[in-house]
Amino acid sequence: MGSGRVYVDCETTGLQDDAEMIEVAVVDDDGRVLFESLLRPVLEHETIATDIHGITLDMLASAPLLAEVADQLAAALEGSVVVAHNRDYDISQLEQAWAIHGLPAAHWAGTDCTMEAAAARFRPGQRISLHDTMAALGIDPPPGAHRATRDAQCARLVDLALHAV
Template identity: 35%
Template structure:
């Protein structure tokens, strides 16, 4: 795990996370965040979805539909997100989920977003599950569990926000000080 994390970090990756309206095949992003390996925010936005926010999702991330009333649409920010990524590799905890959510969000706005297919994406969850072992019925590991096993402090109050990135796990593995980045 340490070698793979080091290899990924040597590529100057970005770390992407989303918050969503839910988990199903109509769920969309309500928030997207992108940081670099030092934790500097490269891109961050909330999004107004075309579907309602599910009660379970709202309970996890605390984002209400009212909070998104003035938020931009996917079509307003997709080009900015693509530009912010700029061809750099992206590390995502549960990459399949977040990429699916981004694609569903784009589709809801009739945006083919072909560039999402072209991104180089690495999954931090798969890396952590390979190192720490699976801890749930899905055959994966949660970010909270991976962080805990890596010896990082984890708070459910700050754990589900787009500025809490798996970069902290890589910093730990790489031997750097561990920091959990939270919304200011």
């Protein structure tokens, strides 16, 4: 892509050390979806965090491996400032996913975190969820489940509101 800010969200199998990214979305400054995909995990997982994101193992059975869509994902991120609500988590998941597949990671111009910015404003020294941040900013969340595209869109709305104030 190469300019401006892009908003990223990843859904994973869970929070354990061997957790894998199973969905990722990238949205641009205008809210257009540049990339979105479920991703089939490499490792066998008996359970995944379905109660959080609604993604099931059956949904992932026919999803592509990251290696099959890595070029498209990298192109969506390339040269941009990558913004996520929990930057450290999402960036680590992206980097770990590329490493699991033995692929070179995308190169971005920098990163930013809406959670850190919101916490500084509303809850200094504490974490603040995306939902709570939206409520504090008076933003109605779009309908739908806690999924990558929706949450990337929410991070965009939060980022725009934080920079407008």
